[in-house]
Amino acid sequence: MSCVGVEILLIDSLLCYPIKVVIMQEEQTVLSKLGEAVKSFDEEAAVEAAKEALKIEMDPLEAIEKGLTKGMREVGDLYERGEVFIPHLVAAAEAMSSAIEVFEPEILARKAKRKVLGKVVIGTVAGDIHDIGKNLVSCLLTAAGFEVHDVGKDVSTEKFIEKAKEVEADVIGASTLMTVTAPEQKELADAIAKSGLKAKLVYIVGGAAVTPQWAEEIKAVYAPDANSAVKAIKGLLETRK
Amino acid sequence: MMVGVRKLKPMEVLDKDALTNIHLNSLELLEKMGVKVFSKEALTILDESGAKVDHKKQMAWIPPHLVEEALKKAPKTFKLCARNPKNDVELDGNHISCSTDGTGLTTIDLETGERRPSTKDDVAKSALIVDALKLADLYYPTVTPLDYPKHAHVLHEYDAALDNTQKHFVSGATYLPEEAVYLIKMAAAVAGGLKKLRERPIISAVACMMAPLILPLGETDAALEFSKQGIPVVAMTMPLTGATGPITPAGSVLIGNAQILGINTVIQMKYPGAPVIYSSYPMSMEVRTGAFAVSFPEATMVITGHIQMARHYGLPNYGGGTIGSAKIPDEQAAYEKALCGLMSMLAGGDVCGTIGLLENYTVLSYEQLLIDYEMYDMMLRLAQGIDVSEEALALDTIYKVGPEGHFLAEKHTLKHTKDVWMPMLTDPAPYGTWKDKGAKSVVDVAKEKAKEILATHKPTPLDRDVKKRLAEIIKEGEKGIPH
Ligand code: B1M
Numbered sequence: 001m002s003c004v005g006v007e008i009l010l011i012d013s014l015l016c017y018p019i020k021v022v023i024m025q026e027e028q029t030v031l032s033k034l035g036e037a038v039k040s041f042d043e044e045a046a047v048e049a050a051k052e053a054l055k056i057e058m059d060p061l062e063a064i065e066k067g068l069t070k071g072m073r074e075v076g077d078l079y080e081r082g083e084v085f086i087p088h089l090v091a092a093a094e095a096m097s098s099a100i101e102v103f104e105p106e107i108l109a110r111k112a113k114r115k116v117l118g119k120v121v122i123g124t125v126a127g128d129i130h131d132i133g134k135n136l137v138s139c140l141l142t143a144a145g146f147e148v149h150d151v152g153k154d155v156s157t158e159k160f161i162e163k164a165k166e167v168e169a170d171v172i173g174a175s176t177l178m179t180v181t182a183p184e185q186k187e188l189a190d191a192i193a194k195s196g197l198k199a200k201l202v203y204i205v206g207g208a209a210v211t212p213q214w215a216e217e218i219k220a221v222y223a224p225d226a227n228s229a230v231k232a233i234k235g236l237l238e239t240r241k
Numbered sequence: 242m243m244v245g246v247r248k249l250k251p252m253e254v255l256d257k258d259a260l261t262n263i264h265l266n267s268l269e270l271l272e273k274m275g276v277k278v279f280s281k282e283a284l285t286i287l288d289e290s291g292a293k294v295d296h297k298k299q300m301a302w303i304p305p306h307l308v309e310e311a312l313k314k315a316p317k318t319f320k321l322c323a324r325n326p327k328n329d330v331e332l333d334g335n336h337i338s339c340s341t342d343g344t345g346l347t348t349i350d351l352e353t354g355e356r357r358p359s360t361k362d363d364v365a366k367s368a369l370i371v372d373a374l375k376l377a378d379l380y381y382p383t384v385t386p387l388d389y390p391k392h393a394h395v396l397h398e399y400d401a402a403l404d405n406t407q408k409h410f411v412s413g414a415t416y417l418p419e420e421a422v423y424l425i426k427m428a429a430a431v432a433g434g435l436k437k438l439r440e441r442p443i444i445s446a447v448a449c450m451m452a453p454l455i456l457p458l459g460e461t462d463a464a465l466e467f468s469k470q471g472i473p474v475v476a477m478t479m480p481l482t483g484a485t486g487p488i489t490p491a492g493s494v495l496i497g498n499a500q501i502l503g504i505n506t507v508i509q510m511k512y513p514g515a516p517v518i519y520s521s522y523p524m525s526m527e528v529r530t531g532a533f534a535v536s537f538p539e540a541t542m543v544i545t546g547h548i549q550m551a552r553h554y555g556l557p558n559y560g561g562g563t564i565g566s567a568k569i570p571d572e573q574a575a576y577e578k579a580l581c582g583l584m585s586m587l588a589g590g591d592v593c594g595t596i597g598l599l600e601n602y603t604v605l606s607y608e609q610l611l612i613d614y615e616m617y618d619m620m621l622r623l624a625q626g627i628d629v630s631e632e633a634l635a636l637d638t639i640y641k642v643g644p645e646g647h648f649l650a651e652k653h654t655l656k657h658t659k660d661v662w663m664p665m666l667t668d669p670a671p672y673g674t675w676k677d678k679g680a681k682s683v684v685d686v687a688k689e690k691a692k693e694i695l696a697t698h699k700p701t702p703l704d705r706d707v708k709k710r711l712a713e714i715i716k717e718g719e720k721g722i723p724h
Contacts, residue, residue, distance in 0.1 A: 082529065085528035085529055086526070086528055086529065086530065086531035087483055087488070087526075087528060129451065129457060132481055132484045132485060132533075135484075136531045140531075178414075178416075179346055179385045179387060179391050179394065180391050180392055180394065180414075180416075182391070183391060208346065208603055209346055211347070211358070213358075225530070225531075225532065226531055227530070
């Protein structure tokens with residue numbers, strides 16, 4: 001390395017230093033705004049902060065990871081310590097999801113990929129409108145770091161499969177609470193088998209009409225509640241990698 | 242008969258101002274926020290009655306005068322008739338009745354004690370027990386028969402019930418108008434035609450509304466189908482506090498009340514005078530885990546609020562009773578059910594026993610069925626309040642006995658022994674006696690009693706021809722109900 005080179009490098013870094021600091025400071029402020037918005041369950045503030053991040057041309061993935069996810073993790077810790085409750089987790093997850101939506105076009109434009117634990121398509125089967133249990137599972141998965149595509153309630157097998165193909169899902173989750181609609185979970189199982197979706201795809205089922213036996217019969221994974229659904233999915237994706 | 246009649250004045254959980262406030266706010270919600278109506282027929286009815294309707298958005302904004310008019314049209318007293326009229330149930334605000342809880346999906350087997358999917362045999366057996374229990378008035382299918390075509394389960398539930406009990410049948414899980422059509426055909430076959438069924442409706446049916454403010458498609462259409470034939474509709478609201486309803490009991494009372502006023506308006510505008518029962522089965526959230534329970538204090542508060550709103554309107558009510566979230570017939574089951582049942586009774590509930598199920602209306606336990614019945618029976622006695630007539634004060638007898646005597650053999654005592662509550666299961670004996678008799682828990686005693694009833698009670702069979710006709714209708718239904 002020549003002396004000149006060193007000089008240029010020195011001058012260069014000296015010149016850039018204040019600008020970099022300013023940018024870094026700006027980024028820091030936005031990151032903490034993102035985190036704070038999630039921690040204060042403030043969907044609007046989260047969306048605003050996300051827009052700000054885009055304005056100063058931050059890397060959206062970094063904004064998600066170091067802002068939103070960090071905030072979410074802290075909410076998770078508070079939940080573990082019994083200082084906040086399920087509705088807080090749901091609200092934090094919703095704030096985070098809305099902010100992520102703001103980032104999505106930019107992520108696509110950069111051809112970047114969000115680092116997620118996995119992609120989940122989840123819904124309540126056709127004929128069934130019970131959706132609170134499914135919503136809880138969906139929120140806790142988001143909070144845990146999954147990319148969740150909630151297709152809603154009274155959802156046909158075709159719609160599940162279509163969405164799963166579109167997003168290249170790692171997991172399909174189907175909820176049902178009524179005995180009349182439980183056969184829909186089997187129909188979905190058969191459709192998944194025929195669909196050409198990932199061979200390692202995890203099919204998980206739950207809801208009051210589901211028993212471990214039924215799940216086994218239709219070759220699905222069973223979870224009795226939202227927390228165990230998250231655990232089961234995490235564990236399975238880990239081992240099926 | 243004394244039993245089943247309420248003498249105790251209902252306790253006030255909502256004062257006059259609160260009742261008015263909730264009513265007025267319900268009217269405002271129906272008018273200003275509006276109701277989502279997924280049923281085309283209901284939308285048309287509302288449209289034609291003068292509500293503001295957007296068919297595309299499936300929204301209706303119902304003016305207060307329509308809601309009030311519908312409340313006036315709804316009958317204030319009626320009977321839930323039974324195959325055998327001696328089992329008719331009066332819904333008049335003064336009678337208390339007992340129903341089974343339903344519709345579960347799992348049974349704790351009476352022999353093995355293990356959980357298993359519920360069957361038609363369970364529907365039959367629980368109906369048979371209800372037939373044998375004098376004070377059990379209504380049979381709501383405790384479970385769904387999972388060993389029969391699932392889409393026609395409602396028909397098989399009714400079939401098994403008819404074979405085993407003469408009491409009124411409340412269909413819990415009809416959610417399509419087509420199910421209603423076949424169920425009505427069955428009931429008409431038993432009653433001797435549609436006209437007779439209308440005169441003496443031997444069935445009624447639940448229609449669940451959706452919170453926050455939705456009249457769903459199938460349930461609303463089914464409710465209209467039932468109303469058309471004069472069959473009472475149990476208009477049920479089920480707010481989950483903090484999820485489908487506000488987390489505060491008052492907010493969930495409000496949202497549930499608005500739902501019931503909404504469906505009642507649809508029904509009364511089309512079928513004036515159709516019997517509608519105001520029904521509430523909310524759940525409240527355990528905020529640490531997100532699990533929901535039917536028997537936590539907030540849910541019970543919502544139930545009592547709804548019972549009082551129903552009484553305010555003069556509508557018969559059906560809510561709460563002996564319900565709980567326990568998984569086995571244990572201490573948790575006992576205190577959840579006792580507290581919720583008692584609160585329902587104190588608040589003025591018409592149906593205060595909802596017997597037989599565990600885990601938030603999903604699991605049948607034969608032992609629990611009898612334990613719940615025992616609780617209900619105790620509540621009924623409590624509902625009579627303290628009789629302070631001259632005869633009951635017993636002043637003469639007290640004088641006669643004097644300061645040092647006793648009452649054991651007094652005429653007054655003998656005369657009133659029949660009024661004293663008598664247990665079927667509960668053991669008041671001292672430890673030694675209890676131990677000598679095998680140191681049985683109440684669950685053991687209930688198990689034996691259930692087996693005894695199943696072995697000895699003989700139900701009144703249906704007419705052969707009616708049975709044949711029912712079998713045909715079920716066959717038709719298995720084909721005709723969408724699946
Ligand atoms: C993908 O992976 C997974 C993994 C885990 C999963 C999962 C997916 N999904 C759920 N889990 C698990 O995690 C969740 C969180 O920990 C848990 O979810 P849950 O959903 O179980 O728990 C929720 C957090 C709280 N629980 C609930 O939300 C359900 C509670 C009960 C009481 C219930 C409710 C509230 C409702 N209901 Co209805 N309802 C009942 C329910 C009885 C019960 N105990 O389940 C049930 C399911 N309902 C029933 C019926 C019959 C009906 N309901 C109806 C309507 C309704 C309401 C609309 C009023 C309301 C739902 C509101 C809503 N937005 O969801 C009607 C049908 C509507 C339809 N087309 O779907 C109607 C037909 C009633 C009528 N005659 O109108 C019964 C089914 C009976 C049967 N044998 O099949 C029922 C068991 C009640 C009963 N005993 O009668 C776990 O199961």
